[in-house]
Amino acid sequence: MVTDQLKKIILDVLKLDEFEFQDNTTADQVPGWDSLSHLNVITAVEKEYSIRFKAYELLKLKDVGDLQNVINSKLSSAK
Amino acid sequence: MNKQSIKDFNSVWERWQFLSVDRPNTDAIIHWVTGEEPYRWTFSSLIERANYYSKYLLKKGIKPGQVCAMIIRHNPEFYPLYLGIVGIGALPTVLAYPNPRLHPDKFRQGLEGMSQRSGLDYLLTEKDLEPVIGALINSPNSTIKGLHFPFEENLIFSNSELDSELFTIRASMKRKDPILLQHSSGTTGLQKPVILTHHDILEHVVQYGEALYLNNSDKFISWTPLYHDMGLIGTFHMPLAYGIPTIQINTFEWILAPVILFDAASKEKATITLQPNFAFNLLTNKVHDEDMEGVDLSSLRLLVNAAEPIRHDTMERFIDRFKNYGLNELAPTTQYGMAETTLALVQTPPGQKYKIMEVDRQKLANGVVEYTNENTKVKRICISSGILLDGCQMKIVDDNRITLPDDTLGEIAVKSVSLFDGYRNYPEKTAQVMDNEGWYHTSDYGFIHDGELYVIGRKDDIIIVAGNNMYPEDVEDVINKIDGVQKGRIIAFGEADEELGTEVISVIVETKLEDEKEKKILINEIKKAGMSIDVTISNIYLVPPRWLIKSSAGKPSRKANSERILEEKRKNKGDN
Structure with a gap:
């Protein structure tokens, strides 16, 4: 389940007002989410949650649900 | 190696065939996929496989001179297929595989427009694309005669089948024969098709090789796509014809995780890479210290910045960011060129720091190059793209194509021994950019100072996004x-x-x-x-x-x- 916090980060980076994110939403379905802005999304997520992604983790992300899962797992292991 | 010998070959194919015998076990292409063992083509195995594809293409009825568009994702079989096309005297042209966000109708229309302009004859692609582009075959609005999936079928040839046909085709190849077709970016048929000949490639390998002090211990590494001239000429044709290896990284993996470039360069001890300005920025901004653990950049002797306006702060921040990881501070370097000159026109000599000039920005906007002084309100640091390659000439001209003196801003006009002969099927565009004395007018603005070229911007409205013209x-x-x-x-x-x-x-x-x-x-x-x-x-x-x-x-x-x-x-x- 994509949280409102993650939705807001993505919308802010992509300068979008609204978008209906589902777990299986992929970047190519979201206006403005191309490969360059993807890195900005990742940077914003890292900053917001104080986490760091490894290169291999970034290559495995298929959709927004994957991104949320990696965030959740990093947050829970940090506790 | 005797560099002069590269020029002596009648065709690029002949050069490749020579290398397959001269250094059969040397790596030619190292196909890199993150998390997997890289696939290594030696010069000998690459040519052997290319021969299979040459026969495959002949079997499909493809003839010398016909254009084969390759629309293929990162795949180790791409390279021998490309060589196989050249090996039957046909012309490969590499096109971008459609991004999922690109509407299928738009992709099909773009391809249709391109086929009319460039005269594409065959599409070599993956079966996944058949539903999208199958309708182009024999369509009245397209020149495309056939669609083939070379990686998804396997033809069996008897021992000497088609050998004599191949021998005849290859023996008749001449230096001035076309070898490939390149396209500028664009989506609606506005692309300009550039034809290069065997002569252009062989000459350029020598002239740009000398400018880079290329030698047999060099190893290229690249993530730039092969539909871009920097990728196709700079980091594919150049090393391949010279006889040294290239590590080819998946563009889409690199953009998701830029550190892959450094990781692969460190493991393989790569020495040279070429990439646009934005890539230097991206590496500086997005690679974390944690990702750099165990990475050593000391093997890289040249990181060439080209294909879009070079920014001084980008280069300095890059050096500052990575000098603690073994980066030679003189390795980041500058170049300028274009597909029409095969690739490069000027290059900062290896081992030298690129030159900069701090000028008055307001005066520059009015075409005057003036060093900053105490009265300067706004300054701009201009970065040199380097000095001329052997066999090239440049001048700066005004709107009437009258030559301007040094330190004056104007359009850059160039000549080169590897200059193209004109756009394919586009004489009116060729006439616009080439004058009667053989100067190619680039539409780029710049100035010359002390023999170095400083590129400032574009005369036309083309937008350069991450090295791609839009x-x-x-x-x-x-x-x-x-x-x-x-x-x-x-x-x-x-x-x-x-x-x-x-x-x-x-x-x-x-x-x-x-x-x-x-x-x-x-x-x-x-x-x-x-x-x-x-x-x-x-x-x-x-x-x-x-x-x-x-x-x-x-x-x-x-x-x-x-x-x-x-x-x-x-x-x-x-x-x-």
Whole structure:
């Protein structure tokens, strides 16, 4: 389940007002989410949650649900 | 190696065949996939496999001189297929595999337009694309005669089958025969098809090889796509014809995790890479210290910045960021060139720091190059792209193509021993850019100082996003079809993005809409329209009717209007 916090980060980076994110939403379905802005999304997520992604983790992300899962797992292991 | 010998070959194919015997077990291509063992083609195994594909193509009825468009994702079989096409005297042209965001109809239409302009004969691709492009075969609006999936079928040939045909074709290859077709970017048939010959490639390997002090211990590494001249010529043809290896990284993996370049370079001890300015920025900004654990950049002797305007701060920040990881501070270097000159025209000599000039920005805007002094209000640091390669000439000209003195801003005009012969099927465009004395007029603005070329910007409206040329017309056309937009009252332009180190696409759109909610919906529609042609529109400025200033030709002026909106933006920021 994509949280409102993650939705807001993505919308802010992509300068979008609204978008209906589902777990299986992929970047190519979201206006403005191309490969360059993807890195900005990742940077914003890292900053917001104080986490760091490894290169291999970034290559495995298929959709927004994957991104949320990696965030959740990093947050829970940090506790 | 005797470099002169490269020039002595009759064809690039002959050179490759020689290398397969001269250094059969040397790596030619190291195909890199993150998390897997790289696939290694030696010069001998590559040619052997290329021979299979040459026979495959002959079996499919493809003839010398016909154009084979390759639309293929990162795949180790790509390289021998490319060589196999050259090996039957046909012309490979590498096209980008469609991004999922690109609407299938738009992709098909773009391909159709390109086929009419360039005369594409065959498509070599993956079966996944058949539903999208199958209809192009024998369509009245396309020149495409056949669609083949060479990686998804396996033909068996008896021992000497087709050998004599291949021998005859290869023996008759001449230096001035075309070897490949390259396209500039664009989505609607505005692409300019550049034909290069065997002579162009062989000459360029020698002239650019000398400029880079290339030697047999060099090893290239690249993530740049092979449909881009930097990738195809700089990091594929160059090392392959020279006889040294290249590590080919998946472009899409690199952009998701830029550290892959450094990781692979460190493991393979790569020595040279070429990439556009934005890539240096991206590496500086996005690679974390944790990712650099165990990475050693000391083998890299050249990191060439080219293909889009080079920014001084990008280069300095890059050096500062990675010097503690073994980066030689003189390795980041500068180059300028274009597909029409095969690749490079000028290059900063290896081992030397690129030159810079601090000039008066306001005077530069009026065409005058003047060092800063105590009266300078705004300064600009211009970075040199280097000195001429052997066999090249350059000059700066005014709008009437009259030569200007040094330290004067004007259009860059060039000559080269590896200059193209003209655009394919496009004599009117060729006539526009080539003059009677054989000078190619680049549409780039710059100046010459002490024999070094400083590139400042573009004469035309082309937008360069991350090294790729984009035509504003493509973006304007697709937005023009949206309800709520004043028809024909749109301009697209490139807006500098300091964070990315490249230009992004911005649009100014006239609309009668006043309701904020309706405007938001329109902005969303404009972004989606961009997506449909695989273009990200980063900034959308909605303005009321009659806001846009017209040029003397009666169309909205991109230059005047972009300057106006950016000035307003600056003022608003200042007010805040």
